[in-house]
Amino acid sequence: METRVYSKAAVAGLVLAISGIQAAPEEAIPARIEFNRDVRPILSDKCYTCHGPGKQMGTIRFDREEVAKHELSGGRHAIVPGDPGKSLMVQRITATGPGVRMPLNGEPLSEREVAVIKKWIEQGAVWQKHWSFIPPLRPELAKVSDAKWPRNGIDNFVLARLDREGLKPAPQADRATLLRRVSFDLTGLPPAPAELDAFIADKSANTYEKVVDRLLASPRYGERMAFTWLEAARYADTSGYQSDGERFMWRWRDWVINAFNQN
Numbered sequence: 001m002e003t004r005v006y007s008k009a010a011v012a013g014l015v016l017a018i019s020g021i022q023a024a025p026e027e028a029i030p031a032r033i034e035f036n037r038d039v040r041p042i043l044s045d046k047c048y049t050c051h052g053p054g055k056q057m058g059t060i061r062f063d064r065e066e067v068a069k070h071e072l073s074g075g076r077h078a079i080v081p082g083d084p085g086k087s088l089m090v091q092r093i094t095a096t097g098p099g100v101r102m103p104l105n106g107e108p109l110s111e112r113e114v115a116v117i118k119k120w121i122e123q124g125a126v127w128q129k130h131w132s133f134i135p136p137l138r139p140e141l142a143k144v145s146d147a148k149w150p151r152n153g154i155d156n157f158v159l160a161r162l163d164r165e166g167l168k169p170a171p172q173a174d175r176a177t178l179l180r181r182v183s184f185d186l187t188g189l190p191p192a193p194a195e196l197d198a199f200i201a202d203k204s205a206n207t208y209e210k211v212v213d214r215l216l217a218s219p220r221y222g223e224r225m226a227f228t229w230l231e232a233a234r235y236a237d238t239s240g241y242q243s244d245g246e247r248f249m250w251r252w253r254d255w256v257i258n259a260f261n262q263n
Helices: 008-019 035-046 088-093 111-122 153-164 175-187 193-201 207-216 219-232 250-261
Strands: none
Touching: 035 111, 088 111, 175 193, 175 207, 175 219, 207 219, 219 250
8 A cells, every 4th residue: 555645634733843833952943044933932932921912021022023123222122133243132032141131030042042033133034924824835845865755745844854863764554554543543433344344355546545535524524623623722511610510612513523524
């Protein structure tokens, strides 16, 4: 079974991994810094507590470009595009004296985070809208060590990451394992014995694609995909405390499930 088909959930997880959101400290700094991918997470984690939408210290806010770059007293600027040395932000996050280093009441930025901020400012401190307002663009395919291994564009990024980590792709899984994986991934349920027997017996070229189509058409698919959204919103059919009174959120639950099942 040579065809690789990826579920929507798997693709979403892979996109986050490729984008470098919350990148590991030991990971190399990208050649071109992107605000949303590399800088915004640092600001949100280390700066927004005092300089974000909820609370402001002085006149500096780092959640809005026009405020982050406006002129401060004495002609100073927190961010001077193209010049980290004149940027007050860099001066404060690299300071060592108490009461001067930012953040004042939190862990200092790591060496990598400081380097990212500096490089971003050096490259012009280009801001970006929130990612949800930016139309997606198809990236160039990643260069890989084995051009014959990828069978679609996603494979290029998978193999490129493996190359970077010095790893080799795992061998092709057997048919029973493939069906079990995709069934759990798309519906959260194991395949029935009859489904497994039919899958193993089907020798057609598009056997796997037919299974994926069948699972995507199952009502269980929407339930599986909706789970993460419901969990994030702390969904429950009852209030769950003391009297455990009934709630009527099931209408929203069904709406989310139907939204996935209707694509």
